[in-house]
Amino acid sequence: MGEQCFIPFTGRIDYELIPSELNNPFVLITPEICKIAAKQLQDYLLNNQLKWKHNFGFSEHKNNLVKGKMFGVLVVQSKQGELGFLATFSGKIQDDPHPKIFVSSVFDVSSDDFFINKGMTAITEIGVLIKALKEEGSKESLIEAKRLKEVRRQNSVSLQKQLFDNYKFQNREGTVKNLCDIFTEYDGRNPAAGAGECAAPKLLQYAFEHEMKPLAIAEFWWGKSTKSEDRKHKEFYPACNDKCRPILSFMLGQRF
Incomplete structure (x- = not known):
């Protein structure tokens, strides 16, 4: 076989x-x-x-x-x-890699030049920036942190849809x-x-x-x-x- x-x-x-x-x-x-x-x-x-x-x-x-x-x-x-x-x-x-006798995931992480890895990294970087802005604590930084939270949410939704499409x-x-x-x-x-x-x-x-x-x-x-x-x-x-x-x-x- x-x-x-x-x-x-x-x-x-x-x-x-x-x-x-x-x-x-x-x-x-x-x-x-x-x-x-x-x-x-x-x-x-x-x-x-x-x-x-x-x-x-x-x-x-x-x-x-x-x-x-x-x-x-x-x-x-x-x-x-x-x-x-x-x-x-x-x-x-x-x-x-996992032992070869096991059937692999249907999704190939290398798809579209590793889009999922790059997307997750970008979302993580936004999270780090949000944390730093909150720690700064000024009115301007908190407003920017709120804006970035929405950007992160939208990016996450978009990335998940792209993942499901693959x-x-x-x-x-x-x-x-x-x-x-x-x-x-x-x-x-x-x-x-x-x-x-x-x-x-x-x-x-x-x-x-x-x-x-x-x-x-x-x-x-x-x-x-x-x-x-x-x-x-x-x-x-x-x-x-x-x-x-x-x-x-x-x-x-x-x-x-």
């Missing part, structure tokens, strides 16, 4: 476990074949996480911020007919749309912050781009539980509503 993110199963898979169609990602019924894929991925995480910077909360040798992550597996059939799965995580991890997803039929269009057509709202970086959309995007047939999907939490205990180590969870429902509805051609 030529695709570096395609992971073959290490053990034999019974034919009866191969689903005839993709499960609903918003219903917490985890297909058995996904449990097998998840266990294989979890073994990989256990064996390799000491090599990574990201601290999931299991290593006494790491003193950086502890942060668990949602991981996803998508069981697929390749265009050559091979059975395996894809894996990735939601958001970002502290390792750059998140482009492909559906089963090969149609491509950006996040702004997907959310507008779904329910008339703007994309939620962080939309497009969850595991499920990233996995499906890779599968469609590489002509793989999605068979089963599941997501699980890996790492220290959240403070509210709504995410626990190794437990499975459905796709999120705010960020994923409009995207997956478009990608799978079914309004969830």
Whole structure:
């Protein structure tokens, strides 16, 4: 298999476990074949996480911020007919570049000459200037600080829209749309912050781009539980509503 993110199963898979169609990602019924894929991925995480910077909360040798992550597996059939799965995580991890077996973000940070990095730097610089003007404390400086706050807000809104325009997803039929269009057509709202970086959309995007047939999907939490205990180590969870429902509805051609 030529695709570096395609992971073959290490053990034999019974034919009866191969689903005839993709499960609903918003219903917490985890297909058995996904449990097998998840266990294989979890073994990989256990064996390799000491090599990574990201601290999931299991290593006494790491003193950086502890942060668990949602991981996803998508069981697929390749265009050559091979059975395996894809894996990735939601958001970002502290390792750059991340391990190559994981499907990458749909958004390429180098787009348009690294516009997102340059834009964030400019916004940060405005923030530094606002702080200095407030510390100065004169009437003129406070008026200027207020003006710059509005400039920063407008720049932030513009930059986020440009970012969402660069998140482009492909559906089963090969149609491509950006996040702004997907959310507008779904329910008339703007994309939620962080939309497009969850595991499920990233996995499906890779599968469609590489002509793989999605068979089963599941997501699980890996790492220290959240403070509210709504995410626990190794437990499975459905796709999120705010960020994923409009995207997956478009990608799978079914309004969830």
